[in-house]
Amino acid sequence: MSVRLLKCWNRTGLQLTFWLLACLTAPVATDATAPSATNDAEVFIIHDPLATEAFRPSSLRIQAMLERGLTAVTGKSNSREAWQSLVSTQDIVGIKVYSAPGLAGSRVEVVAALIQSLLDAGIPPQHVVVWDKLTSDLQSAGFTDLARRFPIRVTSCHEFGWDDTAAHTNYYLGRLTWTDHEFGKTEPEVGKRSFFSKLVTKELTKIINVAPLSNHYRAGVTGCLFSLAMGSVDNTQRFESSPENLAVAVPEIYGQDPLFEKVVLSIVDALLAQYQGESQTFLHYTRPLNELRFSRDGLALDQISLKDLAELRQMHSVLFPTNVLSTINKLYHENAPLMELGQSDPKRIRVERR
Numbered sequence: 001m002s003v004r005l006l007k008c009w010n011r012t013g014l015q016l017t018f019w020l021l022a023c024l025t026a027p028v029a030t031d032a033t034a035p036s037a038t039n040d041a042e043v044f045i046i047h048d049p050l051a052t053e054a055f056r057p058s059s060l061r062i063q064a065m066l067e068r069g070l071t072a073v074t075g076k077s078n079s080r081e082a083w084q085s086l087v088s089t090q091d092i093v094g095i096k097v098y099s100a101p102g103l104a105g106s107r108v109e110v111v112a113a114l115i116q117s118l119l120d121a122g123i124p125p126q127h128v129v130v131w132d133k134l135t136s137d138l139q140s141a142g143f144t145d146l147a148r149r150f151p152i153r154v155t156s157c158h159e160f161g162w163d164d165t166a167a168h169t170n171y172y173l174g175r176l177t178w179t180d181h182e183f184g185k186t187e188p189e190v191g192k193r194s195f196f197s198k199l200v201t202k203e204l205t206k207i208i209n210v211a212p213l214s215n216h217y218r219a220g221v222t223g224c225l226f227s228l229a230m231g232s233v234d235n236t237q238r239f240e241s242s243p244e245n246l247a248v249a250v251p252e253i254y255g256q257d258p259l260f261e262k263v264v265l266s267i268v269d270a271l272l273a274q275y276q277g278e279s280q281t282f283l284h285y286t287r288p289l290n291e292l293r294f295s296r297d298g299l300a301l302d303q304i305s306l307k308d309l310a311e312l313r314q315m316h317s318v319l320f321p322t323n324v325l326s327t328i329n330k331l332y333h334e335n336a337p338l339m340e341l342g343q344s345d346p347k348r349i350r351v352e353r354r
Helices: 003-009 018-023 059-074 079-086 108-120 135-139 145-150 198-203 224-230 243-254 298-315 322-338
Strands: 041-047 094-098 128-133 153-156 162-170 193-197 206-216 263-274 285-297 349-353
Touching: 003 285, 018 193, 041 059, 041 298, 059 079, 059 108, 059 285, 079 108, 094 108, 094 198, 094 224, 108 128, 108 145, 108 206, 108 263, 128 135, 128 145, 128 198, 135 153, 153 162, 162 198, 162 243, 193 198, 198 224, 206 224, 206 298, 224 243, 224 263, 224 298, 224 322, 263 298, 285 298, 298 322, 298 349
Parallel strands: 041 349, 094 128, 094 206, 128 153, 206 263
Antiparallel strands: 041 285, 162 193, 263 285
16 A cells, blocks of 8 residues: 555545545656655745846846756756756646736746747747636736747636546535536536646646745635646635635645646746735735745745745734634645645755755
């Protein structure tokens, strides 16, 4: 019996059967660098004090920061070798962004630098896809303009369609919206499934996750785990309306094979840190950090982001809902490590600043 299966046996509630089946069929990672609750994590923070000016990112400086981060996280001598260690020319590489808040989300300049670096490394442009859950968010944040600057694709989960054969199922019920796969249906089981997009199940073979350093009132941070999990499936309002449900759903969805096994790199866009507010940009609650953070371990990055946001709120005397703190602890310190999604112990997260 594998370590992951033993951990699944420790789960309680109605999700036990689902995760037992997932554990039995999931491949066991053998790469020593793969994220695991039993491995130490490495995080590389690249800082440039001139990366932003008046909240506006400098594209040239961000390109240089990206190259430094890639070589640091992979241990390679240049970015071309770094990409060759992460992806191949045969892969369909999806750059996952969080676009809903606009400026407070993943920034277009960071993603543009990623695209340029991938193309320079020889990845075919038709194999590069920038994506998020909804096309309207990608458009309003300016990401669709990248398809005019580069010969790559920009698409959304909703536009690509939902996969009938791949869903996260539980008993939580919520109000379906027009973007949900089962919207308008009346069968008894409607609303209990969150379907993965065909984009992540059928199209992408590798994922680069670019998450912002931004506050979230239920998940704590709009970070690597939350943004990828909630951005890859439909019918998510049933989770996002309840901190308790979210603490269970985020790690369970993130840990499923269509996502977890494909994530080769996580990047936190910490050029700006928004410590108050959520789905909108509030520059008066935003502090420039001028950093890009790189790791193969998204959970480790989220742990650092949570700590930084808490310190910023304390520094500016901003209150955070105390009833959510226990839920955040369950998500990042209990459920995600139980699923072996990465390292949550600060003592086992090595941070190197460059």
